[in-house]
Amino acid sequence: MPELPEVETVKEGLNQTTLDQNIVGGDVLLTRTIARPLSASEFISGVQNVAIARWYRRGKYLLARLAPPGRQPDPAIETPRIETQTSEAGWLGVHLRMTGQLLWLTPEEPLQKHTRVRLFFAGGRELRFVDQRTFGQMWWVPPDVVAADVISGLRELGPEPLSEEFSPEYLAGRLRLARRPVKTALLDQSFIAGLGNIYADEALFLSGIRPTTPSCQVTSKQVEALHPQILRVLEDAIASGGTTIRNFLNVEGVNGNYGGRAWVYNREGEPCRVCETPIQRLKLAGRSAHFCPRCQH
Numbered sequence: 001m002p003e004l005p006e007v008e009t010v011k012e013g014l015n016q017t018t019l020d021q022n023i024v025g026g027d028v029l030l031t032r033t034i035a036r037p038l039s040a041s042e043f044i045s046g047v048q049n050v051a052i053a054r055w056y057r058r059g060k061y062l063l064a065r066l067a068p069p070g071r072q073p074d075p076a077i078e079t080p081r082i083e084t085q086t087s088e089a090g091w092l093g094v095h096l097r098m099t100g101q102l103l104w105l106t107p108e109e110p111l112q113k114h115t116r117v118r119l120f121f122a123g124g125r126e127l128r129f130v131d132q133r134t135f136g137q138m139w140w141v142p143p144d145v146v147a148a149d150v151i152s153g154l155r156e157l158g159p160e161p162l163s164e165e166f167s168p169e170y171l172a173g174r175l176r177l178a179r180r181p182v183k184t185a186l187l188d189q190s191f192i193a194g195l196g197n198i199y200a201d202e203a204l205f206l207s208g209i210r211p212t213t214p215s216c217q218v219t220s221k222q223v224e225a226l227h228p229q230i231l232r233v234l235e236d237a238i239a240s241g242g243t244t245i246r247n248f249l250n251v252e253g254v255n256g257n258y259g260g261r262a263w264v265y266n267r268e269g270e271p272c273r274v275c276e277t278p279i280q281r282l283k284l285a286g287r288s289a290h291f292c293p294r295c296q297h
Contacts, residue, residue: 002096004161004194005237007060010102013251014055014062014127017104022051022069022122030116033129035137036150046140047119050089056082059157059193062102063147064092083154086144093139093151094129100136103128104251157193161230166192168227175215175223182218183211184285186230195230201265201290202233210296211289212282236261264290 002010025048028040037043053067063082066089094102103112107126117129117138129138141150148154159165178185185191186200204211207225209218218226240261263273268281268290277294 001098001196002100002242003060003196003198004234005199006242007057007062007096007194008238009242010251011055011057011062014102017251018052018121018127019054020051022049023047023119024122025120027118029118030134032134033116033131033136033138036139043140046090046142047092052092058082058154059189060095061151061154062094066090066092083148084146086146088143090143091141091147093141093147095137097133097135097137099132101130102251103130156190158189158191159193161192161195161234168223171227172220172223175218178215180215181211181284182209182213182215183289185215187287197287198265199233199237202263203229205264205292205296206232208296211284211291264292266290
């Protein structure tokens with residue numbers, strides 16, 4: 001599943017390609033991809049004859065603020081709580097889930113097998129939502145409606161890990177109250193928005209914490225190590241364009257580069273890059289956890 005760095009990479013690509021161009025039409029090829037409104041035709045009608053003023057990321061969600069055609073866009077909203085904002089022309093919401101891709105193409109390019117939604121832009125370009133596993137979703141939020149009133153999952157998100165709200169004190173306080181394994185806690189989107197399996201494994205390795213450690217037993221010294229490593233792996237992955245394990249592509253169809261540099265994720269049986277002990281893998285709450293049994297204790 002695309003995590004914060006992958007979604008951030010897509011957001012930046014969309015902001016470089018799709019802004020201030022009128023959406024002149026669209027086509028919904030799989031109706032269940034549209035979460036709201038319930039009618040695919042109402043979704044297309046809602047996003048038609050408006051332009052995208054700016055894309056934002058909240059956790060693993062993408063939100064496009066829509067603007068009337070030809071209207072000079074307002075200054076960018078700079079807030080991690082974008083879900084509390086309204087927009088004069090509404091919002092377009094997207095969640096990529098496990099295999100979703102947003103690709104910026106020309107209409108003449110062959111249709112990908114798993115294309116679910118097409119949005120046509122003035123100037124002869126289109127934005128395609130391609131999703132093999134069909135778990136991805138799109139929303140249209142009407143004008144002057146708070147985004148989270150339609151995209152309910154936004155209300156459940158914790159702080160952004162790259163925000164001031166996600167402080168060492170916040171991290172220590174949340175872990176202190178939980179008994180579940182620390183890896184499981186880090187994947188809880190109400191705890192930290194956007195962190196997922198890949199980067200939780202990486203941050204725990206770099207801070208020397210075994211993923212099975214009960215959250216309440218993580219020491220103050222370990223929290224001091226963990227907090228900056230969460231920021232480090234996310235920033236490194238964003239700089240690398242994210243990680244491609246199976247399906248992730250940026251808006252131009254290019255793979256992410258972080259995976260080849262991963263410390264432990266998806267490296268079961270391979271030697272640790274620090275001590276050469278084989279990396280191990282186990283299951284926690286139905287999710288894989290990769291770790292070095294020597295470096296993490």
